[in-house]
Amino acid sequence: MDIVRAGPLTTVQDLGRPGWAHLGVPRSGALDPPALRLANRLVGNAEDAAGLEITAAGCAVRLRKAGTFALTGALARVTVGGRPACYGVPVAAPAGAVVEVGRAEYGVRSYLAVAGGIAVPPVLGSRSTDTLSGLGPAPLRDGDVLPIGPAATPSTVDFVPWQAPPAVLELRVRLGPRRDWFTSAAVEALLGTQYTVSAVSNRVGARLSGAALARAREGELPSEGVVLGAVQVPASGQPLIFLADHPTTGGYPVIAVVDDVSPLAQALPGTTVRFHGSER
């Protein structure tokens, strides 16, 4: 597969490289795992096969051999050799055809799976690009060539229901582990006010702006392991939610942890976020 137009940020992603956090290796992997899994199922791949994660502005690829692909995640127009094709279904492309993925119309990150999967050599068990540590293949550039593995039989689905990302993102959180580092007013602000996704968000974290979360104690937290979805609060008091490329340890206190971060993969800057406490 040739990368004809890489766009601003298109990366190879599978389900990441968990299991190495004790050596400082981030988990990485698709920011929206359900979307990548679905794309893989549509083309007959194992769910953990590698595909392309395409950010906001689309990309174009050329399949050297005839093959099947599927686009999921952020809704975008797709064309094959200039002809419109469908989103969310397996599409057969003839050899040499250019598959063009347009700008995301709803959401941020589209996933392109190709039957056989992207077969770059795995690094520590994963083909994912880790934008924090630089492990895995570099973000794609125009002219790159990616190997494709042997294809299995695509699924026979011809329709997958699609739901537009919500205007207000409701996220379930569990308080802690460092809730006691914050004032009760900070906890109330987190659970009772609205935050906005900031434009400087990336694969490492979703930065939010809104009510600053005040500390109940001074000083530095000794570095400790952090999890996916941790709501970390740096000195500014503005929360940051850790996504797939998050560092493995951190020194800022974590006020709460989001149950499921995959909707944040599709949250445009400016999206309103509301947190809800979760029953233990």
Add this chain to the structure above:
Amino acid sequence: MTGMRMTEVGRAALLIECADGDHVEAWRAELWRRRERGELSVAEIVPGARTVLLDGVTDPADLARRMAEWPPPAATGTAEGPLVTVPVVYDGTDLPWVAEHWELSTEDTVDRIASAEFRVAFCGFSPGFAYLAGLPAEWTVPRLANPRPKVPAGSVGLAGEYAGIYPTASPGGWRLVGRTERVLFDVDRDPPALLVPGTRVRLVPA
């Protein structure tokens, strides 16, 4: 149980808070042993400065109850891990500053670092970056107020209670005392990191 406290983190993790670094090492070693024996099902066991994180746990509350029944591992303060000797050229930019801070000659400063036996307390910051414990508390070294935009790979530095070696070139705020040629992280090696938690380390003059 003495020396530790457990806190649930989200829906699938448990944080063990320990009294000090020796207890962290004792728990890390105990948890790795139990996982090895199949008594513990967990995706990640991540030591920190004063904590051990267990991530990818099916039922954190249940695990916390089970762990409360375990006899606490003894924090002996002596690491049992393998010894790795890292040859260091002691010509770091901040060596004179550290010598002045410790009120020693540069020769004695190098001796002090070179004669210490360090232990990898935890990793973080970047793949293969190990926080090396072993300097007495009264020898802590403050971090640079303004981190350098680029520190070369292999740089050996001090910050707080730790020594560390930069696996790759990166920004950094540690006080640089020397450099090594050893490769700290190599994805084609097993394990990829030269310095894994629990490893004993000596920073000998090259």
